Amino acid sequence: MLGGFRVAGKLIANLIVMGSTIIGRAMLQAYRRALDNANKTGVAHEAINNIRRASKTMTEQEARQILGVSENSTWEEIVQRYDNLFERNAKSGSFYLQSKVHRAKECLETVYQKNKPDEPPT
Structure with missing residues (x-):
């Protein structure tokens, strides 16, 4: 069995x-x-x-939050804030944050170029 x-x-x-x-x-x-x-x-x-x-897409609002700027900020203020944050993260921060700061500047640069096509940001 x-x-x-x-x-x-x-x-x-x-x-x-x-x-x-x-x-x-x-x-x-x-x-x-x-x-x-x-x-x-x-x-x-x-x-x-x-x-x-x-x-890969960053919104304008997200870019402004990362750089700590408002809609009324001038391009010079944005560049100054970018330089400050970028350098800080280059010395003692992280590459990730540094790249976010850079992408935020690129995003806002595109926005400013659309609003004033005859005056490119510097």
């Missing part, structure tokens, strides 16, 4: 392994088809580009 259980156990184990293999292959094929369809329609590239764009 004990031998019958062993055979039945092996049979069940083999069925489980074969079944999971079949299901795994089917899932892999479905995944590949979904990727192919996404690539054909351009959805995958568009999604990746949107994620990259969103992660």
